[in-house]
Amino acid sequence: MLKKLFSSSIRVDVLALLLNNPDDEFYVREIAKLLQKNPSGIKRELDNLEQVGIINSERVLNFKYFKVNKKSPLYTDLRRLVLTSLGLKGSLQAVLKGAGTKSAFIYGPYASDDQAKTVDLMVIGTKTHLADEFRDLxxxxxxxxxxxxxxxxEYKERRREREPQLVSILSEKRIPLIGRV
Structure with a gap:
């Protein structure tokens, strides 16, 4: 839906990443790597979004960091629009990508029935803590x-030792979010 609403799919991906990680700053190549897109296209869209006032930038040494502008009059509406259009799975993917997660999947009741109100996640190789972002979701x-x-x-060790809880989780139905397990 968002890709039809906005003129650029890169812009949609950049907005999704930044709006789902409102407290984080990213530099151009980091965003390009996370989204697996061309850095020049990312830079062009970041400049466009900055001109409109949706994002801010800050130069630190040789890096220019970009962050969503929470004071923008469009911030709340855009965030709600992105969250709603991406759905839970897409929003989780955006948050996990922003955190540098290597691999993640949904398991448990939600993996079998997306109407379940409890969503169980396995998150492997994350560089930051996710509690604040998850509370928002x-x-x-x-x-x-x-x-x-x-x-x-730790994941490889537990899997090698066939830890009962991990074996049980891996034998259940899963919804992959990022990477492979």
Whole structure:
């Protein structure tokens, strides 16, 4: 829906990333890597969004960091529009990409029935804590997010040792969000 509303799919992806991670700053190449898009296209869209006042930038040494402008009169409406159009899965993907997550998936009741109000997540290799972003998503989607967070080494070790909880989770139906498990 958003890709038809906006003239650029890159702009939609950039907005989704920044609006789902409102407290984080990103530089051009970081955004390009997260979204797997060309840096020059990303830069052009960031400049357009900055001219309109939807995002702000700050130069630190040789890097120009971009962040959503929470004081923009469009911020609340755009955030609501992006969250609603992406749905829970798309919003989770945007938050997890912004956090640098290596791999993540949904398991449990929601994986079998997307009407379930509890969403269980396995998050592997995240560089930041996700509690604040997840609380925002819980409020918006009226659900409860529970998650298990571990680094890649811990995940590989638990899988190698066939830890019962992990084996049980991996044997259930899953909805992949990022990467492969």
């Amino acid at each position: 819980e409020r918006h989607f009226s659900c409860t997010l529970t998650w298990i967070e571990m680094d890649e080494g």
